[in-house]
Amino acid sequence: MTVATPRRFVRADGPDKVTGSGRYTADLTFTGMLAAKFRYAEIAHGRITRLDTTAAQAISGVFAVITDADVPDVRFGPFVADRTLFARDVVRFEGEIVAAVAASTPEIAARAAAAIIVEYEPLPLVTDLEDALTAGASLVHEHWAVYGSADPVVRDRNDASFSSITTGDVDAGMAAADLVIESRFVADGCHAVPIEPRAVVAQWEGNKVTIWTSTQVPFDARAGVCETLEMPASRVRIIVPHLGGGFGGKCGFHYEAHVAALARVAKRPVRLVFSRREEFLAPDRRREGMVIDIRTGVRHDGTITARTGWMAMDNGAYTADAGFFPQLAAMHIAGPYKIPNVSVEAHLVYTNHQPSGSVRAPTAPQACWALESHTDEVAAAVGMDPVAFRKLNAVDTGDVGPSGQTYGEIGVQQCITEATRLVGYGETPLPHDEAIGVAIGWWPSFAVPSGAYIKLDGDGSGQIITGAQECGTGAVMTLRQLAADELGMNPEDFELVYQDTSVAPYDMGATGSQTLFNNGRAVVAAAGQIAEQLRNLAAEFFEASAADIVLADGGAYVAGSPVATVSIAELAGIAASGELLIGHGSGTPPATPQLVGSSCVGDLGMAAFVAPQFSCHAVRIRLDRDTGVVRVLEVAAAHDSGTIINELGALGQVEGGVMMGIGQALTEGTVYDDEGRQRNAGLLEYKLQTCADSPVIRTHFVQIVTPDAGPRGAKGLAEAPNVATAAAIANAIAKLVGTPVRRLPMTPERVWEALQS
Amino acid sequence: MSIPFKLDIELHVNGIEYPVTIDAGRNLVSVIRTEIGLTGTKEGCDDCECGACMVLLDGQPVNSCSYLAAQAQGRTIVTIEGVMHGADLRPLQRNLLEAGGVQCGFCTPGMIISATALLARNPSPTDEEIRIGLSGNLCRCTGYVKIVEAVARTAAG
Ligand code: FES
Ligand code: FES
Numbered sequence: 001m002t003v004a005t006p007r008r009f010v011r012a013d014g015p016d017k018v019t020g021s022g023r024y025t026a027d028l029t030f031t032g033m034l035a036a037k038f039r040y041a042e043i044a045h046g047r048i049t050r051l052d053t054t055a056a057q058a059i060s061g062v063f064a065v066i067t068d069a070d071v072p073d074v075r076f077g078p079f080v081a082d083r084t085l086f087a088r089d090v091v092r093f094e095g096e097i098v099a100a101v102a103a104s105t106p107e108i109a110a111r112a113a114a115a116i117i118v119e120y121e122p123l124p125l126v127t128d129l130e131d132a133l134t135a136g137a138s139l140v141h142e143h144w145a146v147y148g149s150a151d152p153v154v155r156d157r158n159d160a161s162f163s164s165i166t167t168g169d170v171d172a173g174m175a176a177a178d179l180v181i182e183s184r185f186v187a188d189g190c191h192a193v194p195i196e197p198r199a200v201v202a203q204w205e206g207n208k209v210t211i212w213t214s215t216q217v218p219f220d221a222r223a224g225v226c227e228t229l230e231m232p233a234s235r236v237r238i239i240v241p242h243l244g245g246g247f248g249g250k251c252g253f254h255y256e257a258h259v260a261a262l263a264r265v266a267k268r269p270v271r272l273v274f275s276r277r278e279e280f281l282a283p284d285r286r287r288e289g290m291v292i293d294i295r296t297g298v299r300h301d302g303t304i305t306a307r308t309g310w311m312a313m314d315n316g317a318y319t320a321d322a323g324f325f326p327q328l329a330a331m332h333i334a335g336p337y338k339i340p341n342v343s344v345e346a347h348l349v350y351t352n353h354q355p356s357g358s359v360r361a362p363t364a365p366q367a368c369w370a371l372e373s374h375t376d377e378v379a380a381a382v383g384m385d386p387v388a389f390r391k392l393n394a395v396d397t398g399d400v401g402p403s404g405q406t407y408g409e410i411g412v413q414q415c416i417t418e419a420t421r422l423v424g425y426g427e428t429p430l431p432h433d434e435a436i437g438v439a440i441g442w443w444p445s446f447a448v449p450s451g452a453y454i455k456l457d458g459d460g461s462g463q464i465i466t467g468a469q470e471c472g473t474g475a476v477m478t479l480r481q482l483a484a485d486e487l488g489m490n491p492e493d494f495e496l497v498y499q500d501t502s503v504a505p506y507d508m509g510a511t512g513s514q515t516l517f518n519n520g521r522a523v524v525a526a527a528g529q530i531a532e533q534l535r536n537l538a539a540e541f542f543e544a545s546a547a548d549i550v551l552a553d554g555g556a557y558v559a560g561s562p563v564a565t566v567s568i569a570e571l572a573g574i575a576a577s578g579e580l581l582i583g584h585g586s587g588t589p590p591a592t593p594q595l596v597g598s599s600c601v602g603d604l605g606m607a608a609f610v611a612p613q614f615s616c617h618a619v620r621i622r623l624d625r626d627t628g629v630v631r632v633l634e635v636a637a638a639h640d641s642g643t644i645i646n647e648l649g650a651l652g653q654v655e656g657g658v659m660m661g662i663g664q665a666l667t668e669g670t671v672y673d674d675e676g677r678q679r680n681a682g683l684l685e686y687k688l689q690t691c692a693d694s695p696v697i698r699t700h701f702v703q704i705v706t707p708d709a710g711p712r713g714a715k716g717l718a719e720a721p722n723v724a725t726a727a728a729i730a731n732a733i734a735k736l737v738g739t740p741v742r743r744l745p746m747t748p749e750r751v752w753e754a755l756q757s
Numbered sequence: 758m759s760i761p762f763k764l765d766i767e768l769h770v771n772g773i774e775y776p777v778t779i780d781a782g783r784n785l786v787s788v789i790r791t792e793i794g795l796t797g798t799k800e801g802c803d804d805c806e807c808g809a810c811m812v813l814l815d816g817q818p819v820n821s822c823s824y825l826a827a828q829a830q831g832r833t834i835v836t837i838e839g840v841m842h843g844a845d846l847r848p849l850q851r852n853l854l855e856a857g858g859v860q861c862g863f864c865t866p867g868m869i870i871s872a873t874a875l876l877a878r879n880p881s882p883t884d885e886e887i888r889i890g891l892s893g894n895l896c897r898c899t900g901y902v903k904i905v906e907a908v909a910r911t912a913a914g
Pocket of ligand 1: 799800801802803804805806807808809810811820821822823
C-alpha cells in the first residue's frame with residue numbers, strides 16, 4: 001500500500017482564534033455570576049486542628065464557603081482512591097484545597113478565603129524518594145492500606161504503585177558480558193504550562209448542572225463530578241469552549257466538582273479562573289521527578305547482553321493518574337533495543353509534593369534522557385560511535401523487544417538514518433564549542449473505544465458530532481478530512497460539533513495522542529454508513545447498482561460514466577423527505593500485542609505497545625565553557641508515526657514537542673524550599689523557551705502504513721516528539737563537557753559544575 | 758481594609774470611546790475584558806511574562822496586565838478585535854492560519870499584536886529580527902517555527 005500525500009489545510013477553528021472572537025472558558029459570563037477562590041494548605045504536611053469559616057461567611061458579598069463537611073463522603077482516584085475534594089484532617093501538599101469561597105467579585109472572594117481560620121499541627125515531611133521507601137519512613141498516608149485501588153496495582157506504604165518487567169536471565173546475561181556499565185541520573189519535576197490558566201464555570205438548573213471547563217478530557221471530568229457529588233451522568237453536562245492548550249496538565253478531573261458544589265450552595269452560577277501561580281501549585285498533573293539507576297552488560301563487539309534498572313518516581317501526595325507510570329517508565333529504561341535479558345523495577349513514591357500526572361509522554365523524556373545518556377556511555381566504553389552502536393542494538397522490523405513483543409514493520413532504523421543525515425552527523429568537523437548529540441525514543445499508541453455521529457442535512461452540508469476534544473493539536477480538525485474523503489466531499493462541507501458530553505458519544509479526550517487514532521476510526525465508520533445511504537439513493541436515481549456508484553468531487557456517478565453526476569446536495573435533498581442521512585461509528589480498537597517470555601509485576605498493560613511510534617532526534621548545540629550556557633542551534637527530528645494525514649498539523653506537533661523538550665533539557669525544573677514548597681511557581685522564575693531561543697528544526701516522517709493502527713495506517717503523534725529531545729541535547733553536552741550532566745534540567749550551573757569536575 | 762478609590766475615565770478602544778467607572782488600581786486587561794467586554798485579549802500570567810495580554814497603546818505593544826487602566830486614558834488602544842479591516846482577515850492573520858502558526862490559539866491575539874507592531878516599525882525584518890521581536894510572547898504549542906514563517910511571509914507581501 002502506498003502512502004497518500006498528506007494534506008495541508010487551514011484549521012476550522014482558526015478564524016475564531018486569529019480574530020479574538022473565539023471564546024475560552026474564562027471569557028464566559030452569566031447573569032448573577034459569582035467568582036470562586038480556594039483556600040490552600042500552604043504547608044506541605046500537617047494535621048488540621050482548627051478550621052473556622054465564620055468570619056469568611058460574614059463578609060458582605062460572600063454567598064458560599066464550603067469545606068469537606070459540605071460535600072459527600074467520597075474518596076476517589078483512578079488507580080488508588082486516596083483523594084478527597086477538600087482536605088480531610090490532614091493536608092499533604094501546599095496546593096491542597098482546604099475550603100472554597102464564592103463571592104460577588106474575585107477581590108471579595110480572595111478576602112474571604114484569607115479570612116478562613118485554619119490551624120495545623122505540623123507532620124514530618126516526606127520529600128526524598130529513596131528515604132521514603134525505607135522501612136522506618138514516615139507515611140504520607142497513614143491509612144494507605146484501607147484505600148481502595150485498581151486490581152493490578154501493587155503497593156506498600158509510601159510505594160503507591162510498583163511495577164517490574166523481567167525477561168530472560170539477567171545474571172547469566174551480565175556474566176556473558178565483557179563490560180558492565182553503571183550510571184545514575186536524577187531528574188527534577190517540571191510542569192506542562194499551557195498558556196491558558198484553567199477556568200471552570202458551573203450553573204445549575206433544577207437538579208442538573210452544566211459545567212464549562214478548560215479540560216482535555218470532558219468525559220473523565222464528568223465521571224469525576226458524578227462520583228464525588230454522587231450524581232448520574234445524565235444530569236451532568238460538560239462543555240469545553242476553546243481550550244488554550246493542555247499538554248496533559250488539563251487531563252483528569254480537576255475543579256469541576258468544587259465549582260459545581262459552590263454554585264449549588266450559592267444558588268448562582270460560579271466561575272473559577274486560576275492565576276499562573278495556582279496553575280503551578282495546585283493541579284495533580286505535573287511531570288514527576290525521578291531517580292534512575294541503569295546497568296548494562298555489553299560485549300566488546302557492541303552487543304548488549306543484559307540490562308537492569310531501578311527507578312523511584314515522585315508521585316507527590318496523591319496518585320491521580322500516575323498509577324501506570326512505573327510500568328511505562330520501566331519500558332523506557334529497557335528502551336527500544338534488542339536485549340534478551342532485562343530486569344527493570346520502578347516505584348511510584350508518595351511524598352509531600354504536588355501530585356504528579358500525565359504530562360505529554362509521561363515518564364518518557366526523563367527516562368529517555370537517562371537511558372540515552374547511559375547508552376552513549378556504554379558505546380564509549382566499547383569504543384563505538386554512538387550512532388553505529390544504536391543501529392546495531394535498536395529494534396527493527398521483525399525483532400523482539402525487551403518486553404517480549406515482536407514488532408511488525410517499524411521505522412526506528414530509518415529514523416536514525418534520516419535524523420543524522422538531516423543534521424549532517426559526522427560530515428564536517430564542528431567548531432570546538434559545538435557538538436551533535438543523538439538519541440532515540442519510543443511511545444505507544446493507545447487503543448480505546450471512541451464514538452462519533454455524522455449527519456448530512458437537506459442542503460448537503462454536514463456536521464460531525466464527536467466526543468473528541470481539541471486542545472490545539474488539530475487532531476479534531478483533521479476529522480473533517482477523513483469524513484470528506486469517505487464521501488467524496490470537501491472538508492469545508494463539514495462543521496464540527498464537539499466538546500459537549502450531552503451531545504456526542506464517549507471519547508477519552510485529548511490525551512494519549514489518541515484522538516485521530518481512535519476517533520478517526522469512529523468518524524470513518526460513521527461516514528461509511530452515510531456513504532452507503534448515498535450510494536443507495538444514487539443507485540435509485542441512475543437506476544444502477546449501488547455497488548457501481550462512485551462518490552467523488554461532491555457528487556455521485558455510475559462507475560465508467562463520470563459525466564452524468566448527481567450532486568451530494570441533490571441526494572441529500574431527496575433524503576430529507578425520506579430516510580435521513582445519519583451515520584454513527586465507534587471503530588473497533590486494534591488488539592493488544594502478545595508478549596512472549598516476559599513477566600510483569602504490577603501489570604497495567606503498558607509493557608505491550610500497540611502501534612508503537614519511534615523517533616530519533618539529532619541536535620547540534622553550542623556550549624559557552626565559561627558560563628555553562630548551552631544554546632541549541634539545530635534539531636533534526638525523524639519520526640515513525642505511521643501514515644501522516646495532516647502534514648501541517650503533524651509538523652506543528654513535532655516542532656512544539658521539540659521546543660518543549662529543549663525547555664525540559666535546559667531550564668524547566670521545579671525547585672523546592674526546605675518546607676517542601678515550590679520556589680519557582682511563576683513564569684519569571686520558571687523559564688519557558690522563547691521565540692528568540694528557537695533553533696532550526698528539520699522534521700522527517702518515516703511513513704509506514706501500519707496495520708492494526710489508526711485510520712489509513714496512522715499511529716499517534718502528539719507526545720512522541722517530546723521524548724528524545726532532552727536526551728539528544730544531553731549527549732551533545734556530554735561530548736563537550738567530557739562527562740554526562742547527571743541532573744535534569746541541565747542548567748548552566750549544573751553544566752558548569754560538570755565542566756569543573 | 759482600604760476603601761477602593763473609584764475613577765471615572767474614558768478609554769478609546771478600537772475607535773470607540775468607552776466611559777467606565779473603575780477602581781483606581783485596576784489593570785488595563787481586566788477593564789478591557791470585563792467593563793468593555795472584549796475578551797479577545799487573554800491573560801496568561803499577570804506577571805508581564807507571557808504576552809497573551811498584549812494590546813497596542815498609541816501603536817506600541819504593551820502587556821495590559823501590567824498597565825493601569827487609568828494610565829491609558831486619552832491614548833489610542835487597539836486590541837485583537839480592532840486588527841481586522843472590516844470583515845476581512847489581515848494578511849498576517851491569514852498567513853498565520855495558512856502557515857500553521859495557530860494551535861490552541863491562546864497566545865495568538867498577543868502574537869498578532871506583537872507582530873503588527875514589529876512590522877510597523879520594521880517592514881522587512883530578518884528571521885532573527887522576527888525571533889527577537891516576538892520573544893515577549895510565549896507560545897507553548899507551536900515551537901514558534903510556523904509563527905516566524907507567517908510573519909516573514911507577511912513582510913514579503
Ligand atoms: S498576562 Fe500579561 S504578560 Fe502574561
Ligand atoms: S498556539 Fe497555543 S500557546 Fe501558542
